[in-house]
Amino acid sequence: MDYKAPLETYTGKIKEVVIGRGPKAIKIGGESILPLHYFEGAAARRPVVALEIDDSGAAGWTEWAVEPYQDVVSDPLKWAGKCLELGADLVCLHLESTDPQGANRPAAEAAALVRRLVKEIDAPLIVYGCGDDKKDVEVLVAVAEACRGENLLLGPAVKENYTDIARAVAENGHCIIAQTPIDINLEKELNVKLLKQLPPERIVIDPLSSALGYGMEYSFTIMERTRQVGVVYGDMAMQMPIIADLGRECWKTNQARADREQGMLWESITAMNLLLAGADILVLRHPDNCRLLKEAIEGKL
Amino acid sequence: MAIKGTDIVKRLPEGGKKNCKECGLPTCFAFAMKLASGGSAIEKCPYISPEVRSGLEDALAPPIRPVTIGTGANALVVGDETVLYRHEKTFVHQPGIAVLIADDESVEAVEGKIRKLKELKFGWVGQTLRADLLALQNKSGDPAKFTAIVNKVLPEVDCPLMLISQDTDALLAAHALCAGRKPLLYPVTAQNLEKVISAVKAKAAVLAVKGAGVESLVHLTKRLKEAGLEDILLDPGSRDLQSAVRDQTLIRRAALKQGFRALGYPTIAFPCFMTSDRRRETLLASMFIPKYAAVIVLSDIDEHSLLPLLVQRLNTYTDPRIPMSMEEKIYPINNPDAGSPVLITANWALTYFIVASEVEASKVPAWLCVKEAGGLGVLTAWAAGKFSGDSIAPFIRKCGIEGMVNHRRLVIPGKVARIRNELAEALPDWQIIVGPGDANEIPAYLPALVKSWKG
Ligand code: SF4
Numbered sequence: 001m002d003y004k005a006p007l008e009t010y011t012g013k014i015k016e017v018v019i020g021r022g023p024k025a026i027k028i029g030g031e032s033i034l035p036l037h038y039f040e041g042a043a044a045r046r047p048v049v050a051l052e053i054d055d056s057g058a059a060g061w062t063e064w065a066v067e068p069y070q071d072v073v074s075d076p077l078k079w080a081g082k083c084l085e086l087g088a089d090l091v092c093l094h095l096e097s098t099d100p101q102g103a104n105r106p107a108a109e110a111a112a113l114v115r116r117l118v119k120e121i122d123a124p125l126i127v128y129g130c131g132d133d134k135k136d137v138e139v140l141v142a143v144a145e146a147c148r149g150e151n152l153l154l155g156p157a158v159k160e161n162y163t164d165i166a167r168a169v170a171e172n173g174h175c176i177i178a179q180t181p182i183d184i185n186l187e188k189e190l191n192v193k194l195l196k197q198l199p200p201e202r203i204v205i206d207p208l209s210s211a212l213g214y215g216m217e218y219s220f221t222i223m224e225r226t227r228q229v230g231v232v233y234g235d236m237a238m239q240m241p242i243i244a245d246l247g248r249e250c251w252k253t254n255q256a257r258a259d260r261e262q263g264m265l266w267e268s269i270t271a272m273n274l275l276l277a278g279a280d281i282l283v284l285r286h287p288d289n290c291r292l293l294k295e296a297i298e299g300k301l
Numbered sequence: 302m303a304i305k306g307t308d309i310v311k312r313l314p315e316g317g318k319k320n321c322k323e324c325g326l327p328t329c330f331a332f333a334m335k336l337a338s339g340g341s342a343i344e345k346c347p348y349i350s351p352e353v354r355s356g357l358e359d360a361l362a363p364p365i366r367p368v369t370i371g372t373g374a375n376a377l378v379v380g381d382e383t384v385l386y387r388h389e390k391t392f393v394h395q396p397g398i399a400v401l402i403a404d405d406e407s408v409e410a411v412e413g414k415i416r417k418l419k420e421l422k423f424g425w426v427g428q429t430l431r432a433d434l435l436a437l438q439n440k441s442g443d444p445a446k447f448t449a450i451v452n453k454v455l456p457e458v459d460c461p462l463m464l465i466s467q468d469t470d471a472l473l474a475a476h477a478l479c480a481g482r483k484p485l486l487y488p489v490t491a492q493n494l495e496k497v498i499s500a501v502k503a504k505a506a507v508l509a510v511k512g513a514g515v516e517s518l519v520h521l522t523k524r525l526k527e528a529g530l531e532d533i534l535l536d537p538g539s540r541d542l543q544s545a546v547r548d549q550t551l552i553r554r555a556a557l558k559q560g561f562r563a564l565g566y567p568t569i570a571f572p573c574f575m576t577s578d579r580r581r582e583t584l585l586a587s588m589f590i591p592k593y594a595a596v597i598v599l600s601d602i603d604e605h606s607l608l609p610l611l612v613q614r615l616n617t618y619t620d621p622r623i624p625m626s627m628e629e630k631i632y633p634i635n636n637p638d639a640g641s642p643v644l645i646t647a648n649w650a651l652t653y654f655i656v657a658s659e660v661e662a663s664k665v666p667a668w669l670c671v672k673e674a675g676g677l678g679v680l681t682a683w684a685a686g687k688f689s690g691d692s693i694a695p696f697i698r699k700c701g702i703e704g705m706v707n708h709r710r711l712v713i714p715g716k717v718a719r720i721r722n723e724l725a726e727a728l729p730d731w732q733i734i735v736g737p738g739d740a741n742e743i744p745a746y747l748p749a750l751v752k753s754w755k756g
Contacts, residue, residue: 003519003561006554039547101742212609213425215651217616220591221388228386252741254658255608262605264580269587269609276591292584301542301581
């Protein structure tokens with residue numbers, strides 16, 4: 001028996017999602033190959049790396065993750081600029097201070113901040129609410145309206161609150177992050193529901209990213225299956241790009257807090273795994289890891 | 302691509318119609334079914350011709366050969382994997398992590414690495430994690446130096462060994478020093494293949510073949526198999542991340558989806574030869590864990606780089622269908638005493654990790670009682686009736702916590718605030734306190750709680 005390379009081609013194709021507008025817009029998705037399988041076909045766009053900022057001055061961040069931004073964390077505008085300088089493809093803002101359990105900043109203030117940011121910075125913007133189902137509706141709707149036409153990637157929309165957020169996203173020309181708790185069935189269910197309000201080109205899947213040692217393998221497997229179902233089996237409800245918002249999860253582990261180099265590896269290894277599983281957007285905290293993961297994506301590692 | 306019983310029966314004596322029962326089974330068909338499921342051995346039928354037998358043995362062998370490196374209690378078994386993705390079925394044999402020592406390194410460096418290999422051990426979810434093999438490289442080009450380091454290391458370590466030399470004579474001479482320990486030899490190439498075959502006896506070594514590309518490995522493994530040397534590992538020679546993903550994928554697919562025997566062996570990966578930067582090296586190693594490598598060779602190990610890789614390895618090789626669960630017991634955190642708060646949670650390992658890690662971060666000494674709840678998280682366990690007041694009460698009574706603390710205050714997860722009354726009724730002498738709904742609030746919550754008690 002002679003060797004014949006077992007190359008595979010698939011009919012399913014991930015939807016192309018555009019974030020941002022004008023010359024600074026970027027496109028993610030578009031591939032009909034498995035993650036990093038560039039030997040089996042080209043991808044319209046390779047995965048991208050975002051660096052995370054927040055509106056609470058990096059409160060609670062591990063010191064090694066704050067270091068690169070030491071002088072700018074109090075000013076989200078400068079901080080976002082620094083992220084881009086340090087190599088990020090785009091910026092991911094977490095509206096931490098809107099949390100009712102914390103500073104409980106009003107929605108209007110958060111919206112004003114996002115509006116300033118999106119006008120100033122030279123890259124597309126991802127915006128995450130604080131994760132409180134009810135407050136997120138208020139905040140994300142206000143942000144969507146204040147930034148009409150800017151094509152932000154906004155979320156998380158979850159099964160408890162997606163309707164109003166999806167409506168604001170649709171009416172104001174943005175994209176949505178569909179978030180489910182590490183469960184492929186719930187993930188598909190939410191996608192199907194969102195598809196009634198938005199075209200697939202405006203949806204990005206967030207199956208939740210757990211850190212290494214804290215359930216990363218579950219996130220890995222959900223992402224891997226999602227991508228297979230979308231590309232190999234052509235399930236239209238699962239053909240959206242995937243976002244892995246993993247930096248925050250990694251840096252809050254005891255292992256990352258205990259030792260700088262261990263923290264760097266905790267984040268980069270989690271990112272490497274979720275990249276291999278199918279993530280199209282990696283959200284990290286440390287710029288050195290951003291550089292490393294970009295090397296991996298660009299075939300330079 | 303496992304062969305079916307119905308295909309086997311056609312190859313049995315008289316087309317499977319002899320039915321003489323000498324194999325101990327009522328019919329040839331029954332015997333064929335047993336063979337297919339691995340429940341019987343071909344030898345049991347005395348009438349199978351040698352040709353049919355070797356054909357059947359081939360068809361019945363696992364698609365990726367299990368290979369044992371080393372001997373005795375520390376021997377490492379790799380291979381015998383049956384799937385490409387862990388959601389299909391569990392990956393079974395965790396890749397061995399090898400530490401590389403070159404014969405031109407200083408005595409201190411060599412001793413430092415040996416010490417780390419022996420001493421770096423980590424406790425994780427009740428398991429002990431550590432590196433597995435020692436790789437010795439004849440980097441100096443001097444065969445005498447290589448022999449010297451092999452001789453030095455042999456009595457010092459009892460883990461499986463790997464020997465690396467571009468000089469085949471030096472490689473074989475080093476092998477002769479430790480053939481009884483079944484070391485892994487590298488590289489076996491088109492150039493030294495015959496020399497290796499004439500010098501190495503079956504079961505005295507595992508041979509790691511090196512090619513330039515996947516296809517180039519095929520004639521090497523075919524020739525080795527012909528010579529009776531089947532303990533083989535494959536190195537397709539790719540030395541960057543994306544080529545490695547490609548080659549590892551092609552080899553695994555060829556073995557599993559095409560049933561291509563010549564590539565049905567475990568693979569070996571060399572992050573140590575792919576970069577001189579340790580962080581990049583660790584990251585490459587982390588790619589090889591889900592991407593099928595069976596042995597991963599690192600230039601060095603440190604606590605901070607080895608721990609994440611070993612945790613990743615453990616996680617990647619768990620059964621994705623069974624939730625990890627913790628043993629039901631009381632876990633002391635931050636050295637608690639009789640006055641420390643008592644918390645309770647369910648026994649999903651992820652729940653435990655997060656809660657334990659946040660309690661630790663709070664710096665408050667506390668007792669964390671983990672209740673058996675079918676390996677589920679708090680809310681799902683409650684929904685399944687495994688984390689109700691009725692079931693928590695007897696656990697609190699019998700787990701021993703009542704003898705360990707001088708108070709009766711129990712903090713329950715905020716997510717199951719609804720069980721408070723039920724639990725208070727079942728444990729009338731305990732004060733039931735509803736804790737935070739999210740574990741990340743614990744570091745703020747616990748110190749405040751303890752402070753309020755002190756009044
Ligand atoms: S011993 Fe062989 S020939 Fe006889 S019944 Fe068993 S399989 Fe058939």
